[in-house]
Amino acid sequence: MPIGRSELKALRNLISQADLILETSPLLPENRTGAARENLKAALALADDMIGQTKLSAAAVMGRKGGASIAKRGSEYFSQLAAKRKTRGGGRPRKQP
Numbered sequence: 843m844p845i846g847r848s849e850l851k852a853l854r855n856l857i858s859q860a861d862l863i864l865e866t867s868p869l870l871p872e873n874r875t876g877a878a879r880e881n882l883k884a885a886l887a888l889a890d891d892m893i894g895q896t897k898l899s900a901a902a903v904m905g906r907k908g909g910a911s912i913a914k915r916g917s918e919y920f921s922q923l924a925a926k927r928k929t930r931g932g933g934r935p936r937k938q939p
Contacts (some may be wrong), residue, residue: 847893857882862895 861882869875 844891850889850893854886854893857885857889861886 861879864875864879864882870878899900
């Protein structure tokens with residue numbers, strides 16, 4: 843199941859809240875607070891990137907490319923296709939008696 847934009851925003855908010863808690867809490871031994879905050883900042887960056895990628899659907903991205911590549915073929919290509927459809931009947935061959 844693909845993750846939606848609202849789920850990604852909720853994940854980003856949770857990460858942001860955890861970072862805020864670590865920012866306001868007293869220091870943990872062996873510099874664990876700094877390491878945890880560094881990991882949370884990386885997770886925030888990843889979440890922001892994923893939210894940015896969900897703005898366009900995959901179909902929209904493919905549609906942009908498809909229109910340009912079809913236009914390169916030209917109208918003559920499509921008239922040839924139409925002529926083939928009229929003269930050659932497609933489908934399954936007839937049974938031989």
